[in-house]
Structure formats: C-alpha cells, structure tokens
Amino acid sequence: MSAGLFDLSGELLDRTDDVIDITDGPEHVLAAVGRAFHQLLERRSLSNNSLWGIAVGLPGPVEFVTGCSVSPPDMPGWDGYPVRTYFSDLYATPVWVDNDVNLLALGELRAGLARGAENVIYVKIGTGIGAGIIAGERIHRGAQGSAGEIGHIAVPTADDTICQCGNRGCLGALASGSALARDGARAAESGESHYLASRLKENGSVSGEDVAAGAQCGDRTCLQLLQRFGHCVGDVMASLVNFFNPSLILIGTGVTGTGDLLLASVREAVYARSLPLATRNLQIRLASLGDEAGLRGGAAMVMDELFCPERLARWLPAGDPTGQPDLVAS
C-alpha cells in the first residue's frame, strides 16, 4: 500500500509505503491507511483538517457515487463497506473512492505516457489482471463500477484451465502473476525447466518473478510460459481493440522482469488479430510511472472533483479558497 501527500499544483510532497494484506478485512486495512495518512501529516506538523480532499483506490469494483466497495472477489468483509464514510468521519473533508486501476490509468493520463490521449486501456498485471479505461479523456467506470474487470473474459485460444469462478479459459487463470507462478511450479516439478527446478529446490516455491528471470537467462520453458502469458493477454486485447478502438494500451506489470518480453508477445497477438484500421496508430507500451501513477491519479481525481464547475460554485461564495491549506492525500 502506498500513500502520498500532494499540493494543489499536483506536486507529490511526500509518500509512504507499507505491506498490507487486503484479505485482513476493511477495519484492519483502512486503519493502516489511516496511519499512513497520519504519518504524512505529522511529518509536516499538519492537523487532520488540513486536507482539501482524499482519494482511496481499492483492488476491486467500487460504486463511485456512494464510495462503497461492491462485491470484490477474494476480499472478505469488503462488500458494501462504506470506505468514504470511514475517512470523511476522520478528516472532515471530501473523500472519493475508486478502483485502483482506474487511478493508475488517470495518473498516466495526467502525468505519464497517456498525456494527450483520449481513449486508453491500462492493463495492470499483478497477482490477478484488471484494466482501467479512459473514454473521451474520462474514466469509464460502467454501470456498477465494474468496468475493466477483464480477469474473467474468455481467451479465444485458451486451453481447458479451470478458473476459480468455475468457467474455463478465463484470462486471469491463464495470464496473471499467480498463473505464471503456478505454471512455473509445474515446470519445476516435472523437471521440464532446469532453471525453475533449481529455484524450487532453493526456495521451496516458484514465483512469477522466477519465470521472468529464467526467461531472461534463456531458459526455453520460461520463455514459452512468458510468451503464452503475453499471447493470452494479447488475444483478449485484440477483441477489446476492435470494440473500443483505443489509441494507447499501457501495460503495468507488477511481476518484475516480465516487461519487454511480455510486451512483445502482447503486441504480436494484437497485431495478428485486430482490424488494421484500429491498429494503424495504436501504441502498446509499458506504463511509465509504476505505482506512483495510482497516487498521481488519486490526486488528479480529487482536484477534478473539487474544481468541477458544479462543485466550484459551492466553494467560491464561501470566500477565498486559497486561505485554506492546499493539500490532498491519496
């Protein structure tokens, strides 16, 4: 988990990072986030009411209007949890809650590679896989806030791998950090990959990062696993390119070392399957800002919402807003 403090010009003044487990439930996790905010304010001797606004990004669908988490998979206790109220009670300031990949996409739109683009798909690959969508320069959240949940899209060229959801050939079951680790472990156990077998012997387990490192050392099985991974992502993106016609796809991978190899395989599959017109000016690139994009996206969202014409009308009659401290937490 990362937390950042911004001024109203969008400059990141300070950040702090911590390892938390989202499955510990909302009380534990939000308390840790609150401690991070407290730490950021304390370092600058600021009080709780110095903030103009707060943005929170969650790894699951969010009902943006109410600021509640909605039916997130693998996050016990979070369904319907009022994340906005939790923080607005603590800080007496406006709070917005959104899906974390939406914030990554918005961060790249405002401060990264997506600057100036109108239609963007940001694909985040971590333990699972998800997308953030920019349509006409705005975050597209969909009717239930679940837009971008691409982990259970069926891969057209999939094998029979069964997903946690019970269906076969889901993208997330074939192309995610945990899928790569699972396939790597199999290749280690069967002895198909010497590299992974030695990793397994050393560490007792195989990670997605091990497969990526093996591929970079030229291990053929690791290369094939990473290629299949990229082709699965690319096969699904090819469909989405035909449907959505973005000008830019950004891949943000949290599996260290997968970057360029993954990118090449994704591109190969997209260019093989999408309409030539839709790929004529399409760029497919690695995201530029890493997880800082999420913080920057949060700050941008707070400022967009605070200073949208409807809300601005509410602020202005109250006097000069510059008389207040100019800080945003994300």
Next chain:
Amino acid sequence: MSAGLFDLSGELLDRTDDVIDITDGPEHVLAAVGRAFHQLLERRSLSNNSLWGIAVGLPGPVEFVTGCSVSPPDMPGWDGYPVRTYFSDLYATPVWVDNDVNLLALGELRAGLARGAENVIYVKIGTGIGAGIIAGERIHRGAQGSAGEIGHIAVPTADDTICQCGNRGCLGALASGSALARDGARAAESGESHYLASRLKENGSVSGEDVAAGAQCGDRTCLQLLQRFGHCVGDVMASLVNFFNPSLILIGTGVTGTGDLLLASVREAVYARSLPLATRNLQIRLASLGDEAGLRGGAAMVMDELFCPERLARWLPAGDPTGQPDLVAS
C-alpha cells in the same frame, strides 16, 4: 436507405425510403441520398438552404472530425471519400457524418428504450454485425472512428469457420445475416432440414429469414442454427459486458423473425459467462425503434452539435436564430 425531415423539436415530419447498393460507390449512392433529401424538401415546397443541418450515417468506420469514410470493408471507392463536403457544397449547411450503428444507438438513447441509460451497447445484425457504443451518455467513436467493429472479434467457443479477413472464428463469419443464410443453405443441400430443403427447391436459395421462419415452425435444425447464432453473439457480448459494464444491451436485428429466439440465446450466453456483478442490473432487449432509430439519432446528433456551447456562441450574436427555418435532414 432511409431519409427523414425533422423540425428542431425532434419531430419526424416526413420520411422516404429507397433500396440502394452501397457497393455502387459514393457518387451513385450519395446522388440517391441527395434525391431523397430533394424529394423531402420539395414535398413541403422548401429550398435547399432551408436546413439547419444534415446528418449522414454510413455502414462503416467514419472519421467524425473530417466527415470522411475510412477504410470501410466491402465498400469499393468509399475510402477517404469526403461525404461531408459532398452535402455541404449542395446545401450550404453544416453536415455531420457518422457510422450508422452509432446513429441507431443515439436514436434509442434519445427516443427509444435507452432513454436515461448512461452506458449502452447497441448490436446491429444485418448482412454483417456491428455495434454502437454509448459511454457516459455520449457516442464512443474511438481513436479512428472504428469503435464497435465487433465483426472480427474472435468467438471464444468458435469452430474453425474461416472469415473473409483470413482469421478463424470471427463473430461476423458465425453470426450475421449472411452467415445464417450460408449455414441454412448447407442444411438445405445436405437434407438435414426438410423445411430449408423445400425453401431451396422453391426459391433457388436460402435466406436468413428462411432459417428464422423454419425455427418458428419448429424445424430442429433451424432452431439449432439460430441458437448457435445467438450463443456466438452472447459469448462475445459476455466479454464486452465484463470489460465495459453497460446497463443495457440492445439487439437490432434486420433478419426478420429472429427476434425473440435470438434474444433468448444471447441472454443465456451472457448470463453464463459474465461476472454476476456486471449482470446484476443488466438488461438485454430488442431495439424498439427499428431503422427509425437511425433517423432520430441523426437528427439528435445535428441538434447536439448545433447547440453545443462552443457552437451556440457562434450562432447567437448573428441575431435571432428562430428567424430561420427550423429543419434538419437525416
């Protein structure tokens, strides 16, 4: 081809219909459209310069900013053709050109079943298959104006049918009016369907409408063909529902008689494969306005563009706009 005359309250005053072949090339086709406009004006004794604006819908990708057709498949002579200039020279009035399914979607949004919806996918099934996308109450055209070109999306459960584009399992090669006619003809020739065999003997060919009629008479092969058709559409829509999270999918089918049976199969496939959260409040319905939606969408587009704040500023200083005739052609 349909052409309509509207007043600025959005009322359809008159319409005229003609059969044209888009493959005759832009000069022939646009001349026919021009004759239709002329006829509509003449019936009311109006001159060419009585129009506030004109909308034109084309069955292929359109670069909205320039009003040019872009790389449309199976439309020789249309690539890059300046459709806007053709009509603005004739009528000395603003002209907007868009993909025809976008106009169908906009028509349903303003005057049909999609009223009040923010995120809508309109699927048009005719000879081919295409989609119009409404994101946040606005038409989503994509970077090259090719958004909604779903005909070449790979169907996850597809067989090995080869598409005109060279790829296998494209939606349009499995689920379109022409695919249904092709499969129907095969079932007639093999004698698998007695109903279709007798249609073939009578008419010398089998159409998609014949298959639909056979299904309604209880012919098992026809029923299966129509079901497979709907499942292919539904399998692709299931992916798009996960990605886009619409509140409404509208199916506009030009293959007479396919309506309810097709709808049932599409629904079955979407509910089997999409995330429960994304389908919680999702409606999948048959479009309500038929091809009138395209005319209404065109009129709405002209009025949206004429009266958007940027353009309105240009009109107002010129004096009372109500002094001009209040007509829109679409």
